[in-house]
Amino acid sequence: MMNLADLTTPYLLLDPDKMRANIARLQSHMADLNVPLRPHVKTAKSVDIVRRLFPTGSGPITVSTLKEAEYFGAHGFDDMTYAVGISPDKLPRVARLIRSGVRLSVLLDSKAQAEAVVAFAKRDNLALPVLIEIDCDGERAGLRQGDGKIVEIARILHENKQFMGILMHAGGSYHCPDKAAKEAAAEHERETAVAVRDELLAAGLPCDVVSVGSTPTAHFAKDLTGVTEVRAGVYVFHDLVMAGIHVCKLEDIAISVVATVIGHRPDKGWIMTDAGWMALSRDRGTAKQEVDQGYGLVCAMDGTPYTDLIVTNTSQEHGVLSIRKGSKAKLPKLEVGSKVRILPNHACATASQFDGYVVPDGDDLVYWPRINGW
Template structure:
């Protein structure tokens, strides 16, 4: 199969680039002496996970219980469900625990801890939890100095199982310079260690100190006191990561293949069959130094076409045009031409698709070696 004969739009995965990205972070984290717990929320695919662990069933992070159940069905038994737990989801957590899956949940309140302990007692299982710590005001969690951390930790130690603390430095996505990203990584580490030490000082074990975001994972220089790093989008990368120099355009392993379906010469537009249903509405680069619209345009071989971006979308239409201020000439792309669009946010774009079409790393240009299913839903 060749990408030129597959009906568009579809999600294309460059396996060689993906493997290079996987190896890069794996080497870096090992050098720092901690383990890596990849986040599979972008991939949502067993085939991708197999590449993360060289075919074994390593520890993973999930963002939905459907992911947890899907990966459990394929033999993965060591998971963190890294979204704050709600009581209505505890029955599914219990079911996974009874299947032999060591799934730990995330919480940041006494209310959640009590619901967890009650569910465990009612069903005759022990449910492990990590306390979420907020290091930069970007999302949920308790600040590292909050006295409630010790209160919750003590309660979990007595009535359930305290697994440890977990942080995600979401603010690192706004760090442009290498120094800023390194500082964010160190702040994430220090915040995690501070919370863990407070718990231990109260006589409660805190075995896991889990940190991670793709920027901080790559720019951490010292992980003393940390036991594991989590990251997800690094497997594929995207324009947001390229915009803060965590990767280059040549590292982006995902693209959406689209077909030219028309032209609006009066507007300087090239029309394609990939709209927001294929790309998502994510405009993650809009606040960066370079706004990439809805995606950067490359030819069918993956070569970026200078200054051509997807400037607009409707449900099933994408509009390509030269970026504002460009001195380039609009390329001649006849109807039927196949193009690749590099996405702003790999997670959001992948979520629009049910499978990856995988480029053959050993074949001719554009050859597809496999179609890897992926899941969506909660």
């Protein structure tokens, strides 16, 4: 048996009870709306976690890298959407996955990509399903509703029996702090998707897949009529960005970085730890929110946040803890060797700094590996 005090810091701690509650919350909401969930595994990147999303099955899932697709394919997941625009050089890896038995859909938003995919599929005699990416809010890649290229590209793909449907991500929902704004973002995402589907149907083109999703819109959608699936990923853990826009509470955040106090700078009001940006990442996703959490919110080992104590600066292996600017709180007494937990701004970015999760399991600890890279 090991205990947390035996482990070398920094390490990534996962609270399985909080994770299970987060999973159950969104699954229940999707069940109420009668729409299947295609979880985005880019946050967890661990089969030990993703299996807990499917207690009686193995998918469907969304991936962000082909390495994820290969990893999850090797563990029996055989229905995937690769939700990053396809580049022609990756098509041979896609082909190998499909030939191994994985149903892998790819994503694109240009005629050049469509023609490259069609040519490759013909040359390799390959059934390669394709989704067209739609931009619903100006936040990322994709074609806007009403753009004639949507029908043109869909027709190229349909004539070669490759067109499956459309996919979009409401990235703008990450800037919606109040409930009404998140609900409006979810409805706008749905309305855009349905309008594009109707344009395709009017042009005589089938559109079997209407895929939408982001963690905020998934949680705040009130109506998903016309949508065939929802994608979300960070909901499994949540993070300070999600807490900052009131998708979750601080106590819902399931992962934290455990760090050790290694020194003090009383002249500057600093406590130094061994968790710098190599552990926490450089993500500053809360910087423009109502409450700026620096590089992470500092908690005691029982998960209780210290009043206004945040990671205000980082270098590669050093983290600087200090009191939030403007606060009248006092630095806690944390001696050298003390352990703290740091809640992450962006769960995906912070988790990617580690090779796996330390998970309390009753009186023992287990280690769940994860993959990184492309």
